[in-house]
Amino acid sequence: xxxxxxxxxxxxxxxxxxxxxxxxxxxxxxxxxxxxxxxxxxxxxxxxxxxxxxxxxxxxxxxxxxxxxxxxxxxxxxxxxxxxxxxxxxxxxxxxxxxxxxxxxxxxxxxxxxxxxxxxxxxxxxxxxxxxxxxxxxxxxxxxxxxxxxxxxxxxxxxxxxxxxxxxxxxxxxxxxxxxxxxxxxxxxxxxxxxxxxxxxxxxxxxxxxxxxxxxxxxxxxxxxxxxxxxxxxxxxxxxxxxxxxxxxxxxxxxxxxxxxxxxxxxxx
Amino acid sequence: xxxxxxxxxxxxxxxxxxxxxxxxxxxxxxxxxxxxxxxxxxxxxxxxxxxxxxxxxxxxxxxxxxxxxxxxxxxxxxxxxxxxxxxxxxxxxxxxxxxxxxxxxxxxxxxxxxxxxxxxxxxxxxxxxxxxxxxxxxxxxxxxxxxxxxxxxxxxxxxxxxxxxxxxxxxxxxxxxxxxxxxxxxxxxxxxxxxxxxxxxxxxxxxxxxxxxxxxxxxxxxxxxxxxxxxxxxxxxxxxxxxxxxxxxxxxxxxxxxxxxxxxxxxxxxxxxxxxxxxxxxxxxxxxxxxxxxxxxxxxxxxxxxxxxxxxxxxxxxxxxxxxxxxxxxxxxxxxxxxxxxxxxxxxxxxxxxxxx
Numbered sequence: 001x002x003x004x005x006x007x008x009x010x011x012x013x014x015x016x017x018x019x020x021x022x023x024x025x026x027x028x029x030x031x032x033x034x035x036x037x038x039x040x041x042x043x044x045x046x047x048x049x050x051x052x053x054x055x056x057x058x059x060x061x062x063x064x065x066x067x068x069x070x071x072x073x074x075x076x077x078x079x080x081x082x083x084x085x086x087x088x089x090x091x092x093x094x095x096x097x098x099x100x101x102x103x104x105x106x107x108x109x110x111x112x113x114x115x116x117x118x119x120x121x122x123x124x125x126x127x128x129x130x131x132x133x134x135x136x137x138x139x140x141x142x143x144x145x146x147x148x149x150x151x152x153x154x155x156x157x158x159x160x161x162x163x164x165x166x167x168x169x170x171x172x173x174x175x176x177x178x179x180x181x182x183x184x185x186x187x188x189x190x191x192x193x194x195x196x197x198x199x200x201x202x203x204x205x206x207x208x209x210x211x212x213x214x215x216x217x218x219x220x221x222x223x224x225x226x227x228x229x230x231x232x233x234x235x236x237x238x239x240x241x242x243x244x245x246x247x248x249x250x251x252x253x254x255x256x257x258x259x260x261x262x263x264x265x266x267x268x269x
Numbered sequence: 270x271x272x273x274x275x276x277x278x279x280x281x282x283x284x285x286x287x288x289x290x291x292x293x294x295x296x297x298x299x300x301x302x303x304x305x306x307x308x309x310x311x312x313x314x315x316x317x318x319x320x321x322x323x324x325x326x327x328x329x330x331x332x333x334x335x336x337x338x339x340x341x342x343x344x345x346x347x348x349x350x351x352x353x354x355x356x357x358x359x360x361x362x363x364x365x366x367x368x369x370x371x372x373x374x375x376x377x378x379x380x381x382x383x384x385x386x387x388x389x390x391x392x393x394x395x396x397x398x399x400x401x402x403x404x405x406x407x408x409x410x411x412x413x414x415x416x417x418x419x420x421x422x423x424x425x426x427x428x429x430x431x432x433x434x435x436x437x438x439x440x441x442x443x444x445x446x447x448x449x450x451x452x453x454x455x456x457x458x459x460x461x462x463x464x465x466x467x468x469x470x471x472x473x474x475x476x477x478x479x480x481x482x483x484x485x486x487x488x489x490x491x492x493x494x495x496x497x498x499x500x501x502x503x504x505x506x507x508x509x510x511x512x513x514x515x516x517x518x519x520x521x522x523x524x525x526x527x528x529x530x531x532x533x534x535x536x537x538x539x540x541x542x543x544x545x546x547x548x549x550x551x552x553x554x555x556x557x558x559x560x561x562x563x564x565x566x567x568x569x570x571x572x573x574x575x576x577x578x579x580x581x582x583x584x585x586x587x588x589x590x591x592x593x594x595x596x597x598x599x600x601x602x603x604x605x606x607x608x609x610x611x612x613x614x615x616x617x618x619x620x621x622x623x624x625x626x
Binding site for chain 2: 168177
């Protein structure tokens with residue numbers, strides 16, 4: 001058997017890889033570094049300091065950021081929980097009910113938010129809320145987030161489901177478990193790694209969303225991304241870098257967690 | 270046959286999915302306490318039939334009566350039968366003990382009672398020391414025994430086994446055969462065993478149903494099936510056989526007169542539906558004896574031989590060129606006929622069987 005072609009041997013592979021990584025991550029690294037800058041300038045290094053982090057928590061903009069953070073986490077928690085529940089039900093339906101009318105259409109519908117340009121969803125959502133007379137606020141952000149979180153929660157759950165043969169539930173039902181018991185006692189525990197992974201992914205997607213949130217949030221309600229954007233409009237101050245770095249940290253932790261949870265589930269089977 | 274002797278009565282069962290019919294009018298009785306095997310090549314409907322009994326496939330027409338009660342309309346969890354799945358389907362998030370307790374707990378046993386019973390069954394399959402392990406920490410053979418214990422624990426009226434030995438390696442498979450048969454005798458539960466392995470079927474079963482393409486070909490004891498196959502499929506599928514084209518001149522009293530390719534005449538038992546005309550004669554290689562060429566023997570030319578230790582396979586050719594396989598026992602006195610030499614083959618009247626196609 002011929003050895004598989006190793007793309008690492010291609011000319012320029014290393015250089016291209018490094019270029020991609022630099023383009024992707026250099027801005028983030030610079031933001032993270034300058035968040036520890038003692039100077040008020042965002043371009044000149046003035047020594048190591050944590051003062052911008054203190055500023056985030058106790059400076060003049062602290063109450064604004066705190067309120068925004070509470071909104072962000074509340075919405076993310078709620079939207080991710082609901083989206084994960086719906087995605088779990090959808091994954092079970094997709095993988096366990098055989099063929100049914102409109103299966104392909106249903107799958108497309110679940111994944112539609114991934115395909116539709118976000119700005120279209122944002123404008124459409126706003127128009128929709130206004131036209132039915134729904135007052136924009138935390139609730140509208142929650143609903144909008146819930147919708148676009150579903151496909152992100154669905155993907156890991158569905159991937160997990162694919163590796164669970166239906167003989168497990170059949171064995172459960174063969175051993176006198178009702179269909180509900182078979183789901184609760186056998187299928188659901190086996191799905192947990194996928195569900196956790198999906199939840200974390202949905203959570204992070206909700207936490208980071210700016211565009212849709214900005215459209216449907218209504219006056220006076222801010223989430224972290226919109227609050228940061230609001231501050232930046234008055235000029236980029238180093239405290240923005242500090243709060244961005246914090247948000248980045250949370251994202252990295254959650255995504256890593258999601259990956260590990262998904263992988264743990266994979267190796268266990 | 271006594272009706273109360275029947276554990277499962279499968280009555281003209283049809284299974285159809287879309288336009289594909291997996292089972293055609295399948296009928297059979299499975300008796301109390303017997304080791305009953307569904308044997309056939311893949312796609313013959315044996316697993317479908319087993320899943321019909323378990324409740325995972327719909328019975329399109331017909332009835333499946335468990336001790337007289339039609340269970341075909343019941344969902345799987347309401348049927349007092351248990352299944353050993355091909356890949357065992359042990360719950361990976363539970364310990365061995367929890368796996369075995371599962372069925373008992375669903376039937377309302379208290380945790381203590383269930384655990385007591387589970388330990389009893391685990392001892393039966395010699396896995397008492399493994400109760401706290403996870404299924405993934407066990408070998409294939411041990412997993413197979415856990416699966417068996419799990420489905421025996423609730424004391425099912427019939428135990429269904431879907432090719433439970435196919436995932437094991439050869440050595441282990443042979444050991445497990447003996448063990449499985451022993452457990453079946455000890456528990457007295459009727460086993461319905463699905464396999465494509467004819468040796469497995471012959472060695473373990475009380476009775477065998479040979480299936481092909483959704484039809485039952487023959488039901489009988491291993492001996493019936495091997496020695497008195499009803500048709501060409503059964504003769505060919507079970508063991509090795511020679512199928513010779515013969516001319517049937519008359520059928521009387523179930524012993525037709527027929528003419529072999531070389532012109533030799535023979536009377537032999539036949540399948541019930543045998544008629545005059547052309548037919549196939551099944552002769553097992555070990556039922557042919559070798560003699561010097563004579564008037565009353567079938568002339569053949571030796572083409573090759575294969576030395577198998579206990580036996581020697583002679584590949585020979587009849588006068589019309591048809592190949593024939595003869596198995597001779599490797600006794601001290603037996604000389605191996607040289608390639609190209611002429612032989613007379615003798616087929617005893619009871620050794621051959623006329624088949625219908």
